Amino acid sequence: MGTVVRKFKRREAAVSEFEKAAEERARGRPSVATWQQRTPAHVKKAHQARQASRDDRYQQMATLRAQGLTQREVAKRMGMSERAVRT
Numbered sequence: 001m002g003t004v005v006r007k008f009k010r011r012e013a014a015v016s017e018f019e020k021a022a023e024e025r026a027r028g029r030p031s032v033a034t035w036q037q038r039t040p041a042h043v044k045k046a047h048q049a050r051q052a053s054r055d056d057r058y059q060q061m062a063t064l065r066a067q068g069l070t071q072r073e074v075a076k077r078m079g080m081s082e083r084a085v086r087t
Helices: 002-027 032-037 041-066 071-078
Strands: none
Touching: 041 071
């Protein structure tokens, strides 16, 4: 008989946790799942830095190609592979 009572109490506790989370969502507070989905600020900054670096390299590569240099020459000047220079 004791195990049935324990199972009921565990189920009751789980339901009350679910109800607490629902109340917090109703009040406008973010739940744990919401916090886990956000990207940390340092990750966003790193992504923006990589993107800026990529854009700078692409701009430099396009400028060199516009000057009439071949893919091989551009690759040597920029320290990249010829395949990376292909657009």
